Amino acid sequence: RDLVDLGVRMVLANTYHLYLRPGPETIRKLGGLHRFMAWEGPILTDSGGYQVFSLAPLRRVSDQGVTFRSHIDGSEHLFTPELAVELQEGLGADIIMALDVPSPFGAPREEVARDMERTHDWAVRCLASRAGDGQALFGIVQGGTFPELRRDSAEFLASLDFPGYALGGLCLGEPKELMMDMVEEGVAPLPPDRPRYLMGVGSPEDLVAAVARGIDLFDSALPTRVARNGALFTRRGRVNIRKASFREREGPIDAACDCSTCRTFSAAYLHHLFRAGELLGLRLATVHNLRFIMVLMEEMRQSLRDGVFEKFRRDFLSSYIPADESARLAQKRAKKHS
RNA sequence: GGAGGGGUGCCGGAGUGGUUAAUCGGAGCAGACUGUAAAUCUGCCGCCCUAAGGGCUACGUAGGUUCGAAUCCUACCCCCUCCA
Secondary structure (H helix, E strand, O other), X not given: OHHHHHOOOOEEEEHHHHHHOOOXXXXXXOOHHHHHHOOOOOEEEEOOHHHHHHOOOOOEEOOOOEEEEOOOOOOEEEEOHHHHHHHHHHHOOXXXXXXXXXXXXXXXXXXXXXXXXXXXXXXXXXXXXXXXXXXXXXXXXXXXXXXXXXXXXXXXHHOOOOOEEEEOOOOOOOOHHHHHHHXXXXXXXXXXXXXXXXXXXXXXXXXXXXXXXXXXXXXXOHHHHHHHOOEEEEOOXXXXXXXXXXXXXXXXXXXXXXXXXXXXOOHHHHHHHHHHOOHHHHHHHHHXXXXXXXXXXXXXXXXXXXXXXXXXXXXXXHHOEOHHHHHHHHHHHHHHHO
């Protein structure tokens, strides 16, 4: 399997998606999620709070739970904190998430505070509705981009004695500095001996910045999604494999990379696969980006063990040009030319 | 040899007197995607100078009509179809 070869340790699955299709019954009949996906390692499931928020039209939140329409067929459903836990227990995941209410970036403070209170209330109910201790239930910190709310939220959840904590509702369009400030606010009150999970992040530069602020765990669709659209991570930053400059590039995407794509294929070949619309290109690019992230995380773990993380961070950021930075440079170049 | 049809920007293809540097596709150039709408989305795309804006050259070729033509007329060149 690709993921095993890549050194992947844990995978994320999603309650919202699995609930709508194929449905919890189907997975139960097929022996649970591990067997269904043929994944022997740990699985983390998200509660679906975020998907209801980002995918489903017509969502209505009440004290009871959240009502939404399926983005697939428009049918109406209700997720309560109790159901979210039950579904995730049914899937047999190893780490499960509380049902939360993320606030959109830019929402007024009162609204964010209300979402946060609801998230807290639901966190308590999720804890109470667990069937057993076999699975680790994580609480989710909310509070938008308001420092005091973030801190309040983290303090409240810390008092509930979860085996692990997540920071949610970030990376939703807010400026990077603000996001990292919120990470700091959210991490500070959490017990140091429990894992901290930053949900939905992210890009290589974000991972490094967040680890520097005490985050242990991440998940993100970014590396695979951008890979499918031709954006590949390298030690020097993100590159777009579709660019004409790769047409005759003989070496691998990233000479420093040990992934099977880089060890086997030239950048020119990958460029061609993307141009030609070949499905193989999507897979090779995905393998590369995932391996890049895996290696990056392993290097960060090692540097922490060695007590040289700060140096690693400086070195990494000095050579890795973030996407937005290179976009700015490209625009400048384009302007100069036009 | 006869009768029709057609030649538009890198390619395909709209447009049949002014608001057309010219609809729209494709190709090309660049960019974005962060708790899974899998292959999505955005911008640029004749040349030159610029910040807005301006100038130049363009619709097979050469003339003509007109205040004004890719659009009308004449000649020529080339392509396609049918008949012989």
